[in-house]
Amino acid sequence: MTASQSPRQRVVDLAFLDARSKLIDLAAFLDRVDRHPGSEDYRVAALKSALVELSGNEPDRARRVLEALSDPTEEPAPRAETQGATGAWRPPETCSPS
Amino acid sequence: MRYIEPHGHMVSRTTDDYLAMVTAGCKAVCEPAFWAGFDRRSAEGFYDYFCQLTEHEPKRAAKFGLPHFSWLCLNPKESEDLALAADVLALIPDFLDRPNVLGIGEIGLNKNTANELKVLEQHIDLAVSRDQLILVHTPHLEDKLKGTKLIIDALLNHSGTRPERVIIDHVEEHTAPLVLDKGFWAGITLYPESKCTPPRAVDMLETLGADRIWLNCACDWGVSDPLAVPKTALEMKRRGHSGDFVDQVLYRNPHRFLSQSPNFRLQEET
Numbered sequence: 560m561t562a563s564q565s566p567r568q569r570v571v572d573l574a575f576l577d578a579r580s581k582l583i584d585l586a587a588f589l590d591r592v593d594r595h596p597g598s599e600d601y602r603v604a605a606l607k608s609a610l611v612e613l614s615g616n617e618p619d620r621a622r623r624v625l626e627a628l629s630d631p632t633e634e635p636a637p638r639a640e641t642q643g644a645t646g647a648w649r650p651p652e653t654c655s656p657s
Numbered sequence: 658m659r660y661i662e663p664h665g666h667m668v669s670r671t672t673d674d675y676l677a678m679v680t681a682g683c684k685a686v687c688e689p690a691f692w693a694g695f696d697r698r699s700a701e702g703f704y705d706y707f708c709q710l711t712e713h714e715p716k717r718a719a720k721f722g723l724p725h726f727s728w729l730c731l732n733p734k735e736s737e738d739l740a741l742a743a744d745v746l747a748l749i750p751d752f753l754d755r756p757n758v759l760g761i762g763e764i765g766l767n768k769n770t771a772n773e774l775k776v777l778e779q780h781i782d783l784a785v786s787r788d789q790l791i792l793v794h795t796p797h798l799e800d801k802l803k804g805t806k807l808i809i810d811a812l813l814n815h816s817g818t819r820p821e822r823v824i825i826d827h828v829e830e831h832t833a834p835l836v837l838d839k840g841f842w843a844g845i846t847l848y849p850e851s852k853c854t855p856p857r858a859v860d861m862l863e864t865l866g867a868d869r870i871w872l873n874c875a876c877d878w879g880v881s882d883p884l885a886v887p888k889t890a891l892e893m894k895r896r897g898h899s900g901d902f903v904d905q906v907l908y909r910n911p912h913r914f915l916s917q918s919p920n921f922r923l924q925e926e927t
Contacts, residue, residue: 573895574856621857625831629802630769639768642734644798646851 605647658682658900660886660907663915664763664792664826664844664873666691667725668706668714674876674883675721681887684908685923686718687915689728689763689792694878696735700744703731707748711755724923726915728762728792729753736767736776746779753787759918760784762792763826766804769796777811785817790918792844793825795832797851805832809839822917824871827852833861833870842869842914847885855889859896862906871911 564572585606592603609627612620630648659682667675667688678686688710697703710727718725729752731745752758761784766773784791793812796804808825812818825836826844829852836843845861846852853861858872874885882888890903915921 569897577856619830621860622830625829626802628799629831630799632803633806635771635774635807636769637771639737639770639773642767644768644796644800644851646798648799 601649602645602647658887658890658903658907659684660890661871661911661915662686662874662883662886663824663871663911664689664846664875665883666875666877667718668709669878670876670883672717672721675718675723678883679721679723681884683723683887685724685726685915685921687726687728687759687911688714689794690730690732691763691877692732692734700741700748703745704748707752711752711757715757724757726757726759726921728760728790729758730761730764730780731776732763733765733767733773733777733794733796736773737770739772739775742772742776742779746776746783749783750787753789756920759915759921760790760792762790763794764791765794765808766796767794767800769800769804769807774807774811777808778815781812781815781818785815790915791818791823793823795825795827801827801829802831805835809835809841812841813839824914826873827875828861829853830857830861833865837865837869842871845870845872846875847872847882847889848875849880849882855885855892858889859892859898862893863896867902867906867910869910869914870906871914872906 589603592600605628609624612623612627628647662678662683662685665686665688667686690706690710697706707729710729714727715725729749731742736742749761761780764777764780766777781791783789793808795801795808805825812820812823820840821842824842824844827846828836828843833843833845845858847855847858852875862870872886872889874881874883876883876885886907890907893903893906
């Protein structure tokens with residue numbers, strides 16, 4: 560880092576390789592999933608849907624990705640079916656009957 | 658560098674972690690009541706846990722010269738059983754006068770259920786009636802956005818809530834503005850995979866300002882890093898932020914919020 564660097568250049572220099580590595584990890588994860596037969600997992604589908612937020616030039620990409628993976632409903636749930644979270648909202652119509 | 662760890666589940670950590678935190682500049686650690694990783698089966702289990710938080714753990718921390726403070730509650734993961742919740746809530750008032758207790762926390766929601774919301778409202782009422790600070794846990798991952806909105810509504814629906822005495826923790830990019838816009842404090846949790854990384858935390862500080870934000874590691878029995886807060890100072894310095902900015906975020910901000918409790922006094926100030 561030098562004093563003559565622009566702030567934008569400094570940000571890229573600091574974090575580009577880390578971002579590159581994470582992008583390739585994500586690509587490799589999708590390849591890994593696709594090497595195995597089966598239907599699309601709702602979490603992987605949500606991940607792919609959220610990826611479109613990265614391709615544009617609009618700001619607040621992190622916020623929009625988080626919102627894309629969030630439960631969009633507003634009313635409290637009648638009961639907890641589980642204590643954990645999976646990382647992506649599962650629309651009710653795709654839930655398997657219990 | 659000095660810092661305050663305002664949210665660490667130290668009962669789950671080793672003495673090596675205490676040593677590392679003090680060596681890194683930690684001046685105080687605050688421990689909210691938490692889920693044990695399994696459901697406790699009786700109110701007696703909680704009684705023992707509250708004794709651990711208010712008697713035993715402060716002694717363990719003191720061996721490293723570290724002041725230890727605690728928050729008390731029933732964690733939202735255990736709020737589905739309303740009868741158990743009532744029994745545990747009845748225990749809490751007797752602990753509130755203990756010298757290291759800062760308030761009620763970490764209360765909140767987990768799966769955003771009706772029962773969790775009832776127990777949250779009971780905790781808010783207890784905190785307000787006893788003039789206690791409130792530390793709020795927001796749900797994980799896909800449940801966070803909805804849960805944060807429900808929590809804010811529950812807090813604001815109570816006429817006695819004073820937002821400046823409430824910190825809503827585990828905010829991320831999609832929830833931090835909701836929290837700050839209503840006058841609450843916001844906690845950013847530096848936690849691998851499920852919450853926030855140091856670069857994203859510094860992004861939020863740069864875009865939202867640092868006025869009512871603290872950083873914490875929330876280290877517990879899961880994969881977590883008790884040194885995540887001082888490591889984030891390194892990220893700030895790499896980006897060119899001043900030592901004064903680092904001190905504001907890591908020490909003065911949590912100190913300002915926590916000092917609203919008469920029990921939060923550090924040795925150099927007495």
